[in-house]
Amino acid sequence: MLTLHYYPGNASLAPHMVLEELGVPYALELVDRTQGAQNSEGYRRLNPTGLIPTLVDGDQPIFETAAILLHLADRFPEAGLMPPVGTRERALAYQWLIHLTNTVQPAYITYYYPDRYSTDPAHAPAVKAAAEQRLNGMFDLLEKALEGKHYLLGDTVCVADHMLLMMVRWGRNFAGRPPRTLPNLGAHAARMVERPAVRQAFEREGLAAPWY
Ligand SMILES: N[C@@H](CCC(=O)N[C@@H](CS)C(=O)NCC(=O)O)C(=O)O
Structure with missing residues (x-):
């Protein structure tokens, strides 16, 4: 299961667009910045930087937007969202x-x-x-x-x-x-x-x- 921890319009938007491009099932989990949820103990356990986004793939949390984008493209190569390796x-x-x-x-x-x-x-x-x-x-x-x-x-x-x-x-x-x-x-x-x-x-x- 893929879960994207997001806040509207934040850096989570790029991975969100890509999840939609992939057409695979995923869940969205709001990190309520209005309540400082990015600094909660639970969120920092997933992402010690306290920044948004975090993608949880199975039981593996991944932070940094660009890393998440590359990981999604790698996981679903058939979507063709990155060109072949070495080109x-x-x-x-x-x-x-x-x-x-x-x-x-x-x-x-x-x-x-x-x-x-x-x-x-x-x-x-x-x-x-x-x-x-x-x-x-x-x-x-x-x-x-x-x-x-x-x-x-x-x-x-x-x-x-x-x-x-x-x-x-x-x-x-x-x-x-x-x-x-x-x-x-x-x-x-x-x-x-x-x-x-x-x-x-x-x-x-x-x-x-x-x-x-
Ligand atoms: N390099 C990080 C930057 C993420 C980032 O700065 N996210 C902002 C939202 S767009 C954030 O969480 N800000 C909360 C804060 O700075 O306290 C990434 O791309 O994931």
Whole structure:
């Protein structure tokens, strides 16, 4: 049995979309952040980082979004959500997924929790603005990477595309230039939310429009 511990719109959204893509049975378990449930003893036993998401596969909890995405693609290879091992396409799928989780996502953590990045609360607005500026540069790079392509790898969707949609969504309220306003990124997001699995995950999480 697969159980995804999630909170609506959090990093759990990418694994949720992928679970829907797979069409396999799974359960959702809400980690109620409004009650600080991510810090409860029970949740920390599954995921000692106290962060969301956690996937429990059988009796094995797994944390880190990108690791969960890769594990799901490995468990259900027939879904074709990662290219075959050892191919050029697989290398590029790793490249983009790890870039998104290792570079883009941490900039979002700074954007959403600027108070954690200075001991002086007065610095928070400037820390947030600087994070948005850095993210703009990252989205310029992703915009170029999508030139002439439907998905990050070309014509075939892979789990890095679900991660990218989530990164574009998280920037929907940018003060300056939301990533959806870049033509290739906007078209990619529109294409992704046309996928029934993606819509189903957004709807099950009760996410209100605009989705990205
Ligand atoms: N690298 C981690 C980051 C997860 C993460 O930061 N999750 C956020 C929600 S999007 C969270 O749980 N925040 C709670 C907190 O920081 O206290 C992953 O991708 O799983």
